[in-house]
Structures are given as C-alpha cells and as structure tokens.
Amino acid sequence: MTDQQHIYLDYAATCPVDPAVLQHMLPFFTEHFGNAASRTHAFGWEAEEAVSRARAQVAAVIGADAKEIAFTSGATEANNLALKGVAEFLKDKGNHVITVVTEHKAILDTGKHLERNGAEVTYLSVGSDGLVSMQALADAIRPETVLVSVMFANNETGVVQPIAEIGALCRSKGIMFHTDAVQAYGKVPIDVNEMNIDLMSISAHKIYGPKGVGALYVRRRRPRVRIAPQIHGGGHERGNRSGTLNVPGIVGFGAAAELAKTSMAQEAARTLELREHLRTRLEAEIPDTIVNGSLEQRLPGTLNVSFAYVEGESLLMGLKGIAVSSGSACTSASLEPSYVLKAMGLDDELAHSSLRISVGRFTTRAELDSVADRIRDQVERLRAMSPLWEMVQEGIDLKSIEWAHH
C-alpha cells in the first residue's frame, strides 16, 4: 500500500510499526514467550525484565518513574480506567468531573457512563481556535469537583491545550488532573512534574509501536494518586489493571517510546516543515481554504482544513490512493458532521468540507506536492459542479436561504 499509487497521510489515526521496533518485538513471540507474572522460572524472569525495561522507556518520555506506568490494552482502556477509577475511588469526596466537548469519544462516552451512575459532568466549550478558556475552567470548579480531564492535543485538529496552566490550577485546588495525551505523547515535550499531570493516557500505535497496547500514567508522589481498578483478576500492574501482560506489545511500546524520545526534536522540526509546506501551498492555490483551529497551538504533523463549497466525502473520493480523513460523517449512518469542528463554531457546511491531513515519519515532500496538486485539481472540479459555489459566485449569501433540512 506504500507504492506510488498510495500515499499515507493519516498518521493521527495510526502508524505503521517501525521496522526497528518490530525487530525488538519478534523474539518475544517465540523464544522469549514467558508470562511476566511467572516468578518461579527463567522464562517468566526474562519476560518480567523486558517489561521493566519497556516501562522505564515509556516513562522516560514524560519525566515519570517506571513504577507510575500501568500497561493497558490501549488508550481507550486507559481513559476508561482514569475516569471511572478516580470517580469511583473519590466518590465519597465528591461527584463532579470536568471535561471538554471536543474530547475523544473514549472520554465523552465514559463521561456519559459516569453521569448514568450518579456523577455530574461539566463539558466545557472551546473557542473558534479549539482552545478551552482557563477562566471557564476556573468557573466550573466546585467544592465537589474531584477530576478534570482535558486532552493534550485534539485528534481531529491537532490543537494543543494549555496543559501546564490547567495542571497548575488543578494542583492549587487539590483536584486530580487527567490528560488524554495519545496524539501528543512522543511528538511534543511533556513533563508530568512540570505540568502537574496526575494521570495520562497514552498509546503505542500512534508512535510507530503496535496496536493493542497503551498505558495509564498514575502519579505516585506529591500527591499519590489512587484509582479503583476496573478489570479484576490477579492484581497485575500494582493492582491497577489485572490480566496477563502483552509482553511483545509492551516491548514494542518501549522500543517505540525510546525511538520517539531520541528523535523527537528532529522529527518535530521535519514534520512541521512538511505540514507547513502543504498548508502554504493549499492556501495559496485554492481560494476559500480555511485552516481549522489554532495554527500556533498545534501539533507539528496535523492539519485540519476546509475547502468551502466542496463536500468532504466527494473530495476524498477524488483523492483515490491518498489516505486522509474527512470531518464529514456522511460515510456513517448519521449525517452529522464532526462534533469537534461544530464545537469550534464552524458552520455545518464547512465542517462537512473538512479534511484531516497528518504527516509522519515516512512522509516525503514529493508526496505532499503530489497531494497538493491532486487536492487543488479536485476542489476545482467539484466546485465547478457545486450549486453552493455557483450561488456564492452570483453574490448570494448562503445564510439568507431557507434550506429544507431533511
């Protein structure tokens, strides 16, 4: 799929496993197959040692201690564990949780679950730049607030929230602070101590590791964070998450984390340059191109852009062989466009017209030039058959029309 006909620009969705990472993993499927919980023989010790090394590698990226990493099946599980685990453990202290409308569904759906179980959840709105307001957060805090969960960087837009400020505010109020850092981990500098982060969800497959492995960082000191486990059965991972450890996956996560740490500065600079090359070309060559969300507070590799008067799915269809995401949900049973873009105040029409393009380790400038050409040509072609484009060229204000919603 990586031949000339196929260009992968959806690194925010997932990444290929780096070949170097795979090499580290392979022996743990066959010769080193032991159960990390087996204390009575060398097979188990070997597996346990490999997991310990990976734990330290994963922790080092965020300035954490290895003991603070609890491996999970992925970030969805980590998000579930953080929210349910804190809410359950602190239910006698308070029942109020604060999060944000643009969070990943793993947070929003878990929030709904907490509400069904008697908790109160406040969903903060965001500005047109995608950022939460510190004032709105401060105003939402109540005496019974036990947890604030704000994602580090948004999966659809790449917009990076003011995590250090949020951490400082939460710490000053004695409230637990969780961040879903799936998109940011290994891409931008993170220090759990400087940023006062108490819990953090991360995932291996966004950093060129394998799918099916993630982790929850759980602070052990100043303050010690305690959570109620959600999966029971043996007390693995310091009682936070039972279940036999996925040793090959964890070894891959560790190797990917180390690779991300050593190459972060260089990779960030390179992906930013690539993304900016694409962005400036699109903006220069296609009229009515709108970049969604803050350009400054953003991950280096992610771009979310709308081409007004062209529907996203039809544009994707014209970009055959190019893997990108659309903010238009016309592909699903619902006709609702991206809730993230709508929360930023984007018109439905512009939300339906959006593409998420995310570059990564194996992206080349030549690929992006080819993609920019294709997008430009397809937008031109589709606008020539767009009644909305025609109306706008005739000077009609689309908002003045009473559309028959169906």
Add this chain to the structure above:
Amino acid sequence: MAYSEKVIDHYENPRNVGSLDKSAEDVGTGVVGAPACGDVMKLQIKVKDGVITDAKFKTYGCGSAIASSSLVTEWVKGMKIDDASEIKNHQIAEHLALPPVKIHCSVLAEDAIKAAIENFRSKAEGGDEG
C-alpha cells in the same frame, strides 16, 4: 466505503453538469437539500410540448449524491414530464447499487426532479393566467 462501478463512473464522468437560465419560461428549477446536511442538489429541466428536451444539474454532496443527480438528468431527457414525475428513488438506488446509508441520496434526487417539474408547472400556470 466501497462504491459501485456505476457510482464511480457518474462521479468521474458526470453527465449534464451545468445550469440553464432559471428565469426562462420553459425551464424548471429544483433545489433540494441543505448545506448543513452535507448535500444540496440543483436540478433543471427544459420543457417543450410536455417533453423534457434538456436537463442540467449541480450537486454539493458525496459521490452517491453526485451520481444520483447525474443519473436522473440522463434518464429524464426525452421523457414526458408526467413520466419523469413518476421516477422513484428506489429505481435510482437500485440502478446505482447504493448501500443503505446512501439511500437518502436517491430520495434527494427524486425530490429534485419533482421540485423542478413543480417549478416549471407553476411558471406555466402563471403564464396562462397572465
């Protein structure tokens, strides 16, 4: 999503893209859908002696919406307007092999041709009275 060959053909080679003079007496225009829903179809017919002699469309929407409207313009050319008003969405959906989540595209195309015919008829009636 896998598209049928017919959808891809209409998407890549749409028939009858364009506009007719919407103020002309012999032209009926139907605009259906809404930008907020992700699809808007404009379908126009030119009628002479009760027969559709030309049809044009412009569509903002997914590939299935573009294909549905393109197909309808192809079908209605040469049809009597009474027959064109009998076109049903399931015929469009079947011809294009639309999956269930795309049936609304064919509904929209049926609505568009009906709206265009209605617009033409209201003009004709207005003309008779005036």
